[in-house]
Amino acid sequence: MIANKPGGIACAKDRLVVALDYPDRDSALRLVERLSGMVGMFKIGSQLFTAEGPQLVREIVRSGERVFLDLKFHDIPNTVAGASRSAARLGVSIFNVHTLGGAEMMRAASGAAAEFAAQNKEDFLISAATEGSPDSSRPVVLGVTVLTSMDSADLADVGISSDVDSEVVRLASLARDSGLDGVVASPREIRLIRERVAADGFIILTPGIRPVWSAVGDQKRIATPARAISDGADLIVIGRAITEDPEPRAAVERILEEIQV
C-alpha cells in the first residue's frame, strides 16, 4: 500500500507519464494510440515540440489524453507569464519552468495559468484532463531545480558553490514558497525533498526510472518505479524502457504491476 496519493491519483496508471521522445508526429501518435487508456499522461519535450509544434499537443489533448508539456520555461516574468497562458490554452495538464528563473518568474507562471483558467472556464480544453491538479481547473506548474545531468563540478562552473543536494533543497523550497505545485526531481532527491521541503501536498515528478528488467542505458542515477514511489514520488516519467520495448503495452503492464496502489 502506497501512502502518498494526491488528488487525481486513483490508481497505478495515473502515476505513469510516458515520454514521447520522438522526432516526428507519426511515431509519437503511433505510441499514443497503442497506449491509449493505459497510462496517466504523455510527456512532450523540446525535441517533439520543436519539430511539430502546438498542433500536435492539441491533437493529443483532443484525443482525450493528458499531456505534460516539458519545455522548462526560463525567461523574464512577463514572457514566462505569456508562455504559461499559451500552455494553459493548449489544455496541457502539467507544464514546467526552471526554478533558477527566480521567485517572481515562478509566481508569474502559476498566476498566469490560474488566471487563464479562471477566465476561460467555459471553453477550457482540459476539463477531465486536469483531475490531477490540486485545483482541477488549471494546469499543474512544476519547477526544475538542478538538471539531473549536472553534478557539483558543473554547478561550480556556473558560479554555484553549493553541492547538488543543498541547491536542490534551496530551489525546491523557493518553488514551494513561490506558489508552484511541485518539482521535477531525480530519484536520489525524492526523500531529501520529502524530509526537508514538503512531506506531502507538493508534487514530485521523477524521471530516471528503470524497471528492474530493462536496460540501464545512459542513466546513472536511476531507481525502479516501485522504489521511486515508496520514496515519495507522485508521478514517474518513463521513456525508453517503454518506447524501445518491442511490446510497449506489455512493458506498461509490467510497470503498472510493479507500482500497484
Ligand code: C5P
Ligand atoms: O531515460 P528515459 O528515456 O526514461 O527518459 C525519459 C525522460 O526523462 C526524458 O524525456 C528526459 O527528459 C527525462 N530525463 C531526465 N533526467 C534523466 C533522464 C531522463 O530528466 N537523468
